Amino acid sequence: GAGVSQSPSNKVTEKGKDVELRCDPISGHTALYWYRQSLGQGLEFLIYFQGNSAPDKSGLPSDRFSAERTGGSVSTLTIQRTQQEDSAVYLCASSFLGPNTEAFFGQGTRLTVV
Amino acid sequence: DAKTTQPPSMDCAEGRAANLPCNHSTISGNEYVYWYRQIHSQGPQYIIHGLKNNETNEMASLIITEDRKSSTLILPHATLRDTAVYYCIVRVPSGGSNYKLTFGKGTLLTVNP
Numbered sequence: 592g593a594g595v596s597q598s599p600s601n602k603v604t605e606k607g608k609d610v611e612l613r614c615d616p617i618s619g620h621t622a623l624y625w626y627r628q629s630l631g632q633g634l635e636f637l638i639y640f641q642g643n644s645a646p647d648k649s650g651l652p653s654d655r656f657s658a659e660r661t662g663g664s665v666s667t668l669t670i671q672r673t674q675q676e677d678s679a680v681y682l683c684a685s686s687f688l689g690p691n692t693e694a695f696f697g698q699g700t701r702l703t704v705v
Numbered sequence: 706d707a708k709t710t711q712p713p714s715m716d717c718a719e720g721r722a723a724n725l726p727c728n729h730s731t732i733s734g735n736e737y738v739y740w741y742r743q744i745h746s747q748g749p750q751y752i753i754h755g756l757k758n759n760e761t762n763e764m765a766s767l768i769i770t771e772d773r774k775s776s777t778l779i780l781p782h783a784t785l786r787d788t789a790v791y792y793c794i795v796r797v798p799s800g801g802s803n804y805k806l807t808f809g810k811g812t813l814l815t816v817n818p
Binding site for chain 1: 735736737739747748749750751754756796798799800801802803804805806807808809810811
């Protein structure tokens with residue numbers, strides 16, 4: 592596709608339910624990043640993928656959060672037993688490897704836990 | 706932690722140049738400076754990046770001082786649609802090929818009619 596695509600764009604879930612958020616990166620981009628942005632806050636790094644492996648999971652806030660990437664392409668962020676504090680916009684970005692490469696962001700998934 | 710310091714807010718008149726400053730006094734020699742912006746409720750948008758030379762593209766110009774301790778993003782003719790939070794980011798290695806972007810609080814640029 593032309594850009595990073597995320598789905599769904601909006602998700603409302605009940606507290607305690609599991610949710611899956613999907614990211615389709617730009618074709619050929621080896622690096623993939625997940626971020627979270629709570630209301631009125633800055634972007635918080637969650638996890639980095641290089642290909643299908645995740646060498647940096649340092650930003651995942653708890654063991655309820657996990658992510659995977661398959662085929663070096665699509666990534667899924669899963670939140671188990673959602674809590675109200677998980678409500679935020681979840682953003683995905685992709686890029687080629689290296690420091691001199693632009694990372695492009697999707698439009699995010701707005702998650703609301705009620 | 707972000708390695709950059711930006712003013713929290715700035716105003717600019719429509720049609721005038723917007724000059725957004727950024728301090729990054731602890732930048733290392735091989736670390737790039739990136740600029741992104743985020744318009745309300747949208748994902749961050751890449752603007753420009755550079756290492757030590759000044760850069761220009763269709764959106765903006767990036768001026769990096771010779772000592773690389775600061776930079777300025779220039780929007781040559783600001784429009785109302787340029788109202789956004791602008792993030793200056795030093796892209797640091799975080800192990801292997803990980804060059805995650807660490808976002809600070811950015812500068813809220815308001816373009817006034």
